[in-house]
Amino acid sequence: MKNAYVNRIWEEVKAKNANEPEFLQAVEEVLTTLEPAVDKMPELEPNAILERMVEPERVIMFRVPWMDDAGNYHVNRGFRVQFNSAIGPYKGGLRFSKEVNLSVLKFLGFEQVLKNSLTTLPMGGGKGGSDFDPHGKSDKEVMRFCQSFMTELYRHIGADVDVPAGDKNVGGREIGYLFGQYKRIRDEYTGVLTGKGLTFGGSLIRTEATGYGLIYFAREMLKVKGQDFKGKTCVVSGSGNVAQYAAEKLIQLGAKVVTLSDSSGYIYDADGITQEKLDWVKELKCVKRGRISEYAKQFPSAKYFEGKKVWEVKCDCAFPCATQNELLEADAEMLLKNGCKLVAEGANMPSDNAAVAKFQAAKIMYAPGKASNAGGVATSGLEMSQNSERLSWSAAEVDAKLDSIMCNIHDNCLNTAKRFGLTDGEYINYQAGANIAGFVKVAEAMIAQGLV
Missing domain, CATH: 3.40.50.10860 (Leucine Dehydrogenase, chain A, domain 1)
Known part of the structure; x- marks a missing residue:
């Protein structure tokens, strides 16, 4: 970290939170990308913005x-x-x-x-x-x-x-x-919780939102390159809501989804996971609470690989949708070796910092979770609006708003990356674009509100 202010804060965070590895990883990932913004915003240090950003209220x-x-x-x-x-x-x-x-x-x-x-x-x-x-x-x-x-x-x-x-x-x-x-x-x-049932104030599309939003964001990344999902082979990790609905939207957009996983291993379906097969998975995981290994018993075209990760499968696009730090440096190397050109995160911080560095060095399309999986919380925000107005919007209305929000997030990340010089030819640093765009808005609000 070259900026003296950023470097000082990082050293203080490490000293204060030495026994909190996940928190340190998240802070390091953000601070290392904020320097272009900090260099152009001298008002940050006298207002102790970074000091306050890294401490919970x-x-x-x-x-x-x-x-x-x-x-x-x-x-x-x-x-x-x-x-x-x-x-x-x-x-x-x-x-x-x-x-x-x-x-x-x-x-x-x-x-x-x-x-x-x-x-x-x-x-x-x-x-x-x-x-x-x-x-x-x-x-x-x-x-x-x-x-x-x-x-x-x-x-x-x-x-x-x-x-x-x-x-x-x-x-x-x-x-x-x-x-x-x-x-x-x-x-x-009152609307004190989101994700409620539809009979007592919940919103349509909330269950699907994170997975759908992930694919809407990735679709926009491909558009910048003049591409789409048709015919692309995709690997998805996890088999919960995010993975299920990411796979569903990929299928709708013409992609071939070949994997799902859980903590015990993964399944590979060479014929592709169809909507019918995915509906079976939803029943398995959400109702029966079963293991993904049962998929291979149900569908002969699939194989189950116990104790292994989906990243060893050849693909065009990869979507980590399970949990934090599921995609490590060696996994990133495997994906790149097998021809992967796009990684978009459905989980929170599923790729460790070393893996992200590999993606960036290879200049493939990489979307950080704070941008690409924001569809879930965005739709929670829409549920809050519906609760406040005592209204219920149709699935089509909510989905259209979700799509629009994810397009706006993509464009904000893209334009911020361009504005701060975070592009290299056709390569776009979406990670830094997302971090800076999100940070600047919060920082400006904090400065306006004084020392609180």
Whole structure:
């Protein structure tokens, strides 16, 4: 880092957060791309903007006691990281998973600030969750946990304060239980959570939004090159909502999707995953909560590779949609060797910094998650608008707004990269374009509001 101000902040962040590797990775990735903007904005340092950007406004941690079906007591940790509210109320998902800790949630909250800024909607950034794992739990156990979690969280959130949503392992079931407990405690019916069921204030297309938005963004990247998805072979990691609907939109646009995965391994379908096969996967993962290995038993054209990653498969385009740091330097080298020309992230920070460096050195099309997976939170913002107006928009209306938002995010990243000289011939540094575009908006709002 050549800029003295940026370098000083990075050294301070490392010293203060030495035991938080995920958070450090996210901050390093952003700071290393902000120098062109910092060089042109001398007002940042006297207003301590970077110092404030890397510190959450508030971190809430609490215990969550709950009882299982056998009458045994358990205690988990609950968190809410309210990172930055300069441009709107805190907005970001809740994640229930064993790997949840303060480092993970701080990285997610930090990324959420820039992601929400890119949507152009008035939303700040936050994230939360628990180290509770709902897998293998009964509906009643999940309900009791969610009710206990909300019994503490309710005092820190509100429609104009902090609006959580779902994230990993927090779907419609969990959001329903959380919303019911909030309504019960506060005795009010308000849009305090997004991702709700359609019968009580949810938005059409919310489930599909992150996956669809990812492909809308990648489609715009291809347009710049005079290309489209027709006939392109695509690998998708994961098999949850993001992966499912990314695959669905790819199929609709004429691409051939050949992989899906989960934590145990991946399937490769040489004939391509059709809509019929994908509908079977949705039933498997969302209703039966089964493993992706069952796909190979159902469809003879597919093979299952236990303990391996999809990145070893030859492809034109790759879409990491599973979890953070699933795509490492060696995986990036494999993708490049096999001819991959586009990588767009559906998960949050799925590629480590070394892998991103490989993509940039090869000058392929690379879209960072804070830009390409912003469709989910964008549609959450649209759900907030519908709740405020007591209206419900059609699926076509929401999808059209989503498409428009993702096109605008792409164009903002592209134009910012051009404005700051972050292009090289036909190569466009979307990573730096996204980081700078998201940062500048938040920084200007922070300066305008004074030292808060």
